[in-house]
Amino acid sequence: MLKKYLFLLLWVLFASWWLTSCSAITRPPAAASYMDSYNNDKVTMSIAASYYAGDLVRYNADDYGAGATAEWWGDVHLTRYISGGYFTFGWGLQFYTPFLQSGFVSPYFGLTGWANLWSLTVLPISKFNENNNGNEQSFLDHYSGGGMIIEQIPLNDTWKLGFTQHISRNGRENTTYNKFFNSDLNIPSPHPVFYTEVGGGFYVSKQIKEDSKISFEFRYGRNLDEKRNRFAFTFDFCFSVTPIPYGGNDIMRKYAEKNIEKMKRMNTLPKDSISKAQSNSLARADTLHAIKRQWFRLPDSSQTLSNIYTPQKNVVAVTSREICYSEETQSVWLKQDVGNLYYQVSEDSIDYCGPTEPKSIAVVSVLEGGLFTLIGYQLTSNPGASLALGTAAAIASWGLFHFGFEPDELQPKVYPNLCSEKHSKEDLIKRLKQYPCNGKMKELRMKNEE
């Protein structure tokens, strides 16, 4: 549990760092982990550390101690890649530059592009406010990014060799040291410098565990603007992590998981979807009786595929709008509250509770009314008009829920003593007998009895 919270905390820190970072300089990202993201159903997380050598920019301070500059000789990149087969999307940080990356990926060939996030989003707008008329800059002056082609050759099951060629608009962080008044203290002040680079390199990667890999990458880059040569040595560690459940299908799988387990132990029949393919083995499942949405109590959550309500500890309540009872198999069929599946419950496990009442919609109306009154007052400073607007919003939201939905479709009201009353078996059977099952549902025995 602690590990989970620590992970969550780390993730939140990472996300906030990503969102609040505001640098604009990028360099070509590590190629091996990008290639490794191919067809990975999980997320490929890459941690890469680089050392830069060659003609790095270094100026000594002048006589007054001002203006000493030094290009950074290293950085760390953190990137997460998600893949949809031949397409990969990545996002991360190059030291403190948030950047996005995407492209084509396959076992042998990759084509990728990257750009710093702020050049795509914020910078062009923020520049609008500046009256730098005589010295107008183009959009590209704030852009840092590039493209890379990667060829990969698997040497054996664990080792891979790759070659890269890139063209990019890089940025480097130049730190100028200025003297603090007349003291010996030097205050570093970093500022970005952009340049165009072409180059290439190679990498070797080794699989160390089933889903983790290390790689070493060398890259040469020629700075075309200043005619400098640079060399990058990158050590990259990448591993698979579970995706943050953002994707609809990821979320769906997660929710389906526990019900799929339950369905192995339960009889289920889909409503109206007994398709042609299935009709030979299963009878049409249209033999339930429609009732007013009703509460039922079950001994535990493993016996239902509906939403579970727990008005009190140890009370598991579900709702259903359809029901049938099979005397032959001593079981009851209920329908999911939202989905379209019927499921079978033993008559020994179930108890009836009473009809559902929809949750009050007054709260929503009052809330909406209040909010719109405030908005109205903020905008018009006219109490009468804002009150009228609030009233209209309250009535509109009440109307939306009242007329837009059937009472059965709204969330049921859960009160503390719900399903607290127990009925005798005779009462239950007497009640259930009003809704006899037909066809297949009448005959199908409970799974655990088979």
Added chain:
Amino acid sequence: MRKFLIIFTILFAVATSSGSDDLAIAPNFAPHALGAKQIAPGTSHKFTFSLTQSKGKLSKNEYGEVIDSANTYDYRFNFTPFHINWPKLENTQGAENWSGHTFGGGFFLDLHYSVLLKMGITPTVVQWLGPVYLSAAYDLTFGHYFGTNEKKEFETKHSESKFTGAFNLGGGAIAFMNNHGIGFGAHGGIRQIHLINTGISKEHSPIAKGFHVNDKIFYYGLDIISYSNLPLLNETNSKSHFGMVNSFEMGVHSFNTPIVYWNISLSFLL
């Protein structure tokens, strides 16, 4: 779902209460493209919350420096009461490898409402051609606009009603990752923007005189999409599939353009 609605209403309200409402613009078509692709099968209802800010340069001095600019906002709720999709989709339960219609298309009629007094209708057409789509929308907005004083505060005594039309033409592409149910899209085009303010006096700055800037701007946008299409509706006890589009859009800034804008929108397809 209701929790989501309430949260977004609150955000919408908070945003609205701190800004003005003097901008008319056609909606983003990326959510329509998702609907036309039918990648999330069976989804038919669509609603969008969007926030747009646009700035316009109103006047320059003799040195070419901007001396006055307009800052306008639009907070909008948009929904689609009517739409037609082609081709018709038979399997609305979803399928393991369903990647949408290659040549899917749709016609959507949107209604929109902005706090306080702006509403309109937008017909939109989207046609997919393999991996890319083309779209055209025309927004008709009837709005009641207020004037602002020198402190840029609303003056409700000075107001007028205006009827505006704004087109939005463009296209885009979306890469779908079916294993995750995530899509990444980029779109762009050209759109018309109206920045409207009713004057409160004929003196002082151009702001006080009121303005109606009507211009066209090239733009691009990025979309992050989440959708479901696995045939697991029964297993998840859900009624239908869903889609969600987060879009960020901005005008391509060139120094010849007197206006710039950005827009964020959140759309749900149910």
